Amino acid sequence: MKTILWIASLFTSVVLSKPKPRCRCLYGDSCWPTEEEFAQLQSKLSQPLIRPVLPESACYPESNPSGNCTDVQANTLDGRWRSDQAGSMQSTNFETFIFRNGTIEGCYLNATLGFPCQQGSVPPVGVDARRVEDVQVAVKFAADHDLLLVVRSTGHDYLGRSAAIGAFMIWTHHLKNITANSAFVPDGAPESGTYNTLTLQSGVQWFEAYDAAQENGRTIIGGLSAGGSVGAAGGWISGGGHSAFAPQHGLGIDNAIQITIVTTSGEHLTANSHINSDLFWAVRGGGGGTYSVLTSVTYRTHEITPLTAVIVASNFSLLAVKKDILTEHLKLWPGLSDAGWGSFLVLSNAVAISNTNLTLVLVVPNISWADTNATINPFFDFVRDAQPDTFATTIPFGGFYSCHVGGGKVSEIDPDSAGLNPAWRKAIVHMVVGSGWLSGSTVDQIRAVQQQLKDDLAILESLAPGGGAYFNEASLYEINPLHSLETIMNVWKGSRIRMTPWVFSSLQKE
Ligand SMILES: Cc1cc2nc3c(=O)[nH]c(=O)nc-3n(C[C@H](O)[C@H](O)[C@H](O)COP(=O)(O)OP(=O)(O)OC[C@H]3O[C@@H](n4cnc5c(N)ncnc54)[C@H](O)[C@@H]3O)c2cc1C
Ligand SMILES: *[C@@H]1O[C@H](CO)[C@@H](O)[C@H](O)[C@H]1NC(C)=O
Ligand SMILES: *[C@@H]1O[C@H](CO)[C@@H](O)[C@H](O)[C@H]1NC(C)=O
Ligand SMILES: *[C@@H]1O[C@H](CO)[C@@H](O)[C@H](O)[C@H]1NC(C)=O
Ligand SMILES: *[C@@H]1O[C@H](CO)[C@@H](O)[C@H](O)[C@H]1NC(C)=O
Numbered sequence: 001m002k003t004i005l006w007i008a009s010l011f012t013s014v015v016l017s018k019p020k021p022r023c024r025c026l027y028g029d030s031c032w033p034t035e036e037e038f039a040q041l042q043s044k045l046s047q048p049l050i051r052p053v054l055p056e057s058a059c060y061p062e063s064n065p066s067g068n069c070t071d072v073q074a075n076t077l078d079g080r081w082r083s084d085q086a087g088s089m090q091s092t093n094f095e096t097f098i099f100r101n102g103t104i105e106g107c108y109l110n111a112t113l114g115f116p117c118q119q120g121s122v123p124p125v126g127v128d129a130r131r132v133e134d135v136q137v138a139v140k141f142a143a144d145h146d147l148l149l150v151v152r153s154t155g156h157d158y159l160g161r162s163a164a165i166g167a168f169m170i171w172t173h174h175l176k177n178i179t180a181n182s183a184f185v186p187d188g189a190p191e192s193g194t195y196n197t198l199t200l201q202s203g204v205q206w207f208e209a210y211d212a213a214q215e216n217g218r219t220i221i222g223g224l225s226a227g228g229s230v231g232a233a234g235g236w237i238s239g240g241g242h243s244a245f246a247p248q249h250g251l252g253i254d255n256a257i258q259i260t261i262v263t264t265s266g267e268h269l270t271a272n273s274h275i276n277s278d279l280f281w282a283v284r285g286g287g288g289g290t291y292s293v294l295t296s297v298t299y300r301t302h303e304i305t306p307l308t309a310v311i312v313a314s315n316f317s318l319l320a321v322k323k324d325i326l327t328e329h330l331k332l333w334p335g336l337s338d339a340g341w342g343s344f345l346v347l348s349n350a351v352a353i354s355n356t357n358l359t360l361v362l363v364v365p366n367i368s369w370a371d372t373n374a375t376i377n378p379f380f381d382f383v384r385d386a387q388p389d390t391f392a393t394t395i396p397f398g399g400f401y402s403c404h405v406g407g408g409k410v411s412e413i414d415p416d417s418a419g420l421n422p423a424w425r426k427a428i429v430h431m432v433v434g435s436g437w438l439s440g441s442t443v444d445q446i447r448a449v450q451q452q453l454k455d456d457l458a459i460l461e462s463l464a465p466g467g468g469a470y471f472n473e474a475s476l477y478e479i480n481p482l483h484s485l486e487t488i489m490n491v492w493k494g495s496r497i498r499m500t501p502w503v504f505s506s507l508q509k510e
């Protein structure tokens with residue numbers, strides 16, 4: 001059963017990546033529901049239907065902007081602000097649509113470029129779900145009318161799956177309930193085992209979940225993004241969900257105790273390891289718009305333990321120095337992740353991204369400051385020898401807001417326990433490679449950037465043969481997508497480096 005479900009999900013993603021418009025009814029087609037049919041839908045919903053627009057449309061027409069363009073310009077790089085706009089994607093390239101003939105439809109923030117402002121890939125109509133019933137009604141409506149259905153929580157998706165041209169949207173952003181329970185018993189489980197949990201509805205974002213955990217004197221294993229804007233119970237968990245705390249406590253899916261879900265037939269089900277366990281298995285790693293719509297996730301919480309942060313930041317004078325330091329750093333990983341250390345590393349050729357061309361933040365759980373120093377000081381000495389002006393320090397901190405994401409606990413969990421790419425259980429490093437292009441670029445210019453990314457990927461592949469990606473941070477331009485999302489253990493050749501390429505547009509960063 002498990003194998004079949006997984007194969008089915010891969011199949012779906014393959015089909016979606018080669019859309020055949022005749023498969024589903026799209027906006028503009030004669031089969032698109034009439035205004036009367038939408039009015040009937042409206043009568044069953046708790047909120048007015050939404051008509052998402054690209055936020056950048058506020059700046060058009062240039063001579064007489066229809067909205068507050070200053071506001072859009074001021075907030076365009078703010079993840080939380082973007083997640084609040086139904087028609088926004090975090091990476092603006094996913095708001096645009098490139099036709100096969102090279103025409104690009106979208107709406108650039110810079111109106112003086114002289115391009116028209118169009119709807120692009122943003123669904124023109126959707127349901128602002130604030131009750132589980134809203135989700136059920138929306139799913140049934142989409143099924144009855146054979147609409148292309150898109151579930152959007154925050155719009156962070158790296159494959160652009162939270163938008164699709166001419167689709168019908170379910171916006172889960174306002175399903176914000178959070179319930180703490182210090183003695184949660186999963187449905188269908190024997191009463192003897194209880195968990196300290198937080199149940200998050202699918203619109204809850206990490207900043208809200210972290211606040212709730214803190215209010216309850218607990219910690220929760222979550223993702224990292226500026227402002228905590230990634231969704232805590234939508235795409236993140238469906239794809240696996242990594243965290244700097246994963247080496248200590250496991251991935252997001254390993255901490256989920258129970259989910260509730262609206263199936264493709266509109267049924268609202270509870271799933272855990274006791275009931276509907278096949279669905280529970282499948283959505284944890286193979287989900288994200290694949291099987292059904294999550295309405296909530298119940299996560300195990302953990303006691304707060306002291307944390308130490310290790311911070312290394314440098315502007316490397318020479319590429320060779322950067323290489324030496326990275327090599328030395330990667331050598332540390334197997335030992336550190338087995339000890340529960342997690343980290344985030346930002347590396348760039350320019351100083352544009354993190355204000356240095358290498359920033360490394362390690363999170364050291366439940367280990368004394370002195371012991372942390374003893375472990376990391378030899379590395380600090382190495383770095384300072386190589387690049388004397390490097391900033392390198394350790395500091396204890398109380399909260400857990402801050403975040404190598406594999407190894408440790410992640411590797412101890414049965415690879416067959418969830419629909420996740422089992423490669424995760426052998427991985428230590430998860431690497432994201434980004435690239436971008438300017439607003440107004442032609443299709444040929446965009447394809448050249450994508451080709452460069454593919455070439456870079458080939459280099460990474462040669463360094464770590466058999467490495468792969470997973471649903472949340474895979475790329476549209478995977479060299480071999482089936483292989484990258486491979487689930488069969490034996491194709492993963494035991495490499496300890498994993499790669500996840502992605503492409504984003506730097507439309508905002510002109
Ligand atoms: C800035 C940034 C930082 C990130 N940091 C991390 C990190 O620290 N750890 C990590 O693991 N990943 C991280 N990611 C990747 C992230 O996990 C994925 O982009 C994930 O898909 C986002 O999920 P979302 O619900 O927030 O976004 P969305 O784009 O809204 O949704 C993503 C996918 O899930 C589907 N989906 C959303 N809600 C539901 C639902 N309720 N039911 C069913 N399907 C749903 C959507 O249809 C889409 O296919 C990051 C991404 C970005 C852009
Ligand atoms: C437009 O947005 C800016 C920046 O957010 C804000 O200061 C200003 O008050 C807004 N103007 C109007 C008319 O709402
Ligand atoms: C490209 O195709 C789109 C969609 O069919 C169409 O709207 C557009 O006019 C075409 N552009 C050119 C230059 O042919
Ligand atoms: C907008 O585009 C115009 C025309 O290419 C350019 O001169 C201007 O610098 C751009 N503005 C911004 C803010 O990037
Ligand atoms: C959210 O919580 C409130 C208060 O506990 C409750 O009234 C409401 O029904 C909940 N909503 C959903 C969709 O569970």
Ligand SMILES: *[C@@H]1O[C@H](CO)[C@@H](O)[C@H](O)[C@H]1NC(C)=O
Nearest residue numbers: 313314315351355356390391
């Ligand atoms: C790196 O360079 C940037 C820009 O020149 C500067 O702001 C930053 O302080 C430098 N950082 C370090 C650690 O030297």
Ligand SMILES: *[C@@H]1O[C@H](CO)[C@@H](O)[C@H](O)[C@H]1NC(C)=O
Nearest residue numbers: 315316317318319349351357
């Ligand atoms: C790092 O940034 C500094 C400051 O901008 C720059 O001089 C240096 O060439 C960069 N080094 C690398 C390896 O990219």
Ligand SMILES: *[C@@H]1O[C@H](CO)[C@@H](O)[C@H](O)[C@H]1NC(C)=O
Nearest residue numbers: 302303304305306365366367
């Ligand atoms: C933290 O460390 C202490 C002392 O080593 C240990 O007793 C405790 O169980 C640890 N807590 C966690 C959550 O690992």
Ligand SMILES: *[C@@H]1O[C@H](CO)[C@@H](O)[C@H](O)[C@H]1NC(C)=O
Nearest residue numbers: 369370371373392393394395
């Ligand atoms: C750990 O090292 C930092 C510098 O990296 C130093 O400031 C601090 O005093 C040390 N702490 C202990 C307990 O040794």
